[in-house]
Amino acid sequence: MSREIGRLSDSERLERLRAQDWETIILRLTAYAVYKIQRLSWQTGKQDLPGGRQPKDLAFDAIKLVWTGERACNPIKQSDLLKHLKSIVDSLVSHLIRSAEHMQRERVEGEVDGVALVFDPVDEEASNALDEVVAADIFERLWQRAKGDEDLELVLCCIEEGMSRPSDISDAVKMEVERVYKAKKKLGIILRTIQEE
Amino acid sequence: MANSAKGSVESKDYAEKLDRLLRFLYDTEESKPEEVKEVLASYGIDPEELVNEGVQFIRSLEKKERVKIAHAKRKRLAEVFQRLRSIDARQPIDAVRKRVDEILKGESDSQFALAFYHKYDSLSEEDLRNLLSDVELLNFLAEDLKKLDRPDNE
Numbered sequence: 278m279s280r281e282i283g284r285l286s287d288s289e290r291l292e293r294l295r296a297q298d299w300e301t302i303i304l305r306l307t308a309y310a311v312y313k314i315q316r317l318s319w320q321t322g323k324q325d326l327p328g329g330r331q332p333k334d335l336a337f338d339a340i341k342l343v344w345t346g347e348r349a350c351n352p353i354k355q356s357d358l359l360k361h362l363k364s365i366v367d368s369l370v371s372h373l374i375r376s377a378e379h380m381q382r383e384r385v386e387g388e389v390d391g392v393a394l395v396f397d398p399v400d401e402e403a404s405n406a407l408d409e410v411v412a413a414d415i416f417e418r419l420w421q422r423a424k425g426d427e428d429l430e431l432v433l434c435c436i437e438e439g440m441s442r443p444s445d446i447s448d449a450v451k452m453e454v455e456r457v458y459k460a461k462k463k464l465g466i467i468l469r470t471i472q473e474e
Numbered sequence: 475m476a477n478s479a480k481g482s483v484e485s486k487d488y489a490e491k492l493d494r495l496l497r498f499l500y501d502t503e504e505s506k507p508e509e510v511k512e513v514l515a516s517y518g519i520d521p522e523e524l525v526n527e528g529v530q531f532i533r534s535l536e537k538k539e540r541v542k543i544a545h546a547k548r549k550r551l552a553e554v555f556q557r558l559r560s561i562d563a564r565q566p567i568d569a570v571r572k573r574v575d576e577i578l579k580g581e582s583d584s585q586f587a588l589a590f591y592h593k594y595d596s597l598s599e600e601d602l603r604n605l606l607s608d609v610e611l612l613n614f615l616a617e618d619l620k621k622l623d624r625p626d627n628e
Contacts, residue, residue, distance in 0.1 A: 287543045291536065303528035304510045304521060305502050311517045312500030319492060332517070333524060337531055344535040412488035419495075432498075441494040443504055458509065465499050465516060 310335040339365035432460040561610040563603040
């Protein structure tokens with residue numbers, strides 16, 4: 278009977294991991310964790326993850342899970358290790374949020390010990406509605422500040438129309454990719470200013 | 475009613491737009507290494523320090539994993555050795571005969587075993603002992619092969 282395709286021995290798994298370009302993976306994975314935390318901070322209004330976890334912590338936790346084999350990458354199902362690591366970061370963030378919500382619920386229940394009161398779970402609909410209001414406000418302020426800068430306005434238009442990859446935006450509006458990146462930098466600065474306000 | 479439905483669709487759009495904006499700003503899938511470093515620096519992370527720390531971290535993980543694998547291999551070899559030692563063809567001939575009997579009965583769907591079952595009475599004691607050693611060894615190897623083919627086996 279032949280061995281199952283795609284299954285690796287521990288030694289083979291380590292050799293494959295060893296052969297990866299880790300410097301690039303560390304940088305890109307941490308940048309991805311920054312993106313996840315940024316997205317979350319707009320939703321929750323908090324800059325940090327529960328437990329004070331930082332982007333680097335998330336990236337390193339994901340890398341550890343792959344090296345120890347707890348979340349090993351199946352080369353047949355997922356040949357792109359960075360993509361696999363990003364999905365682990367996603368689940369780590371979800372887990373942290375769920376745990377924090379659970380702890381909050383238990384704390385509230387503890388505070389009303391002896392009183393027949395059940396903690397009202399997070400109203401997802403209300404939370405989503407708030408997220409929408411915050412997002413709408415951000416876009417309004419972005420448009421105000423982008424006014425007069427044609428490249429920024431074009432990039433914002435593309436994002437509103439469903440694009441998020443610089444190469445797609447460059448193709449769609451026939452703008453050199455370098456100019457898209459310049460617009461990206463400017464938008465990043467504007468967004469940080471808005472966040473600090 | 476129509477307005478409220480429209481409003482909810484529009485508002486949903488904004489959260490998705492914000493998702494895309496942040497993906498555009500922070501997802502570095504298409505970015506050059508220097509741009510990735512800039513994104514990290516803008517968040518207050520020193521890219522060089524991050525890489526150094528990360529590489530050290532990975533080296534320590536690799537070391538631990540190699541030690542773990544070495545221990546597992548050693549344990550496995552000890553098990554194999556123990557198992558091989560337990561194959562005892564020097565036991566009394568009646569016990570050898572009984573064990574060969576059990577093995578051949580267990581192989582009742584094998585035509586070869588069936589044919590052999592009626593003939594092994596005529597074998598010499600020495601041949602019978604050799605036969606038991608060989609069959610026990612083959613059984614052991616077959617079990618090992620089955621373990622290798624288990625999906626969760628590493």
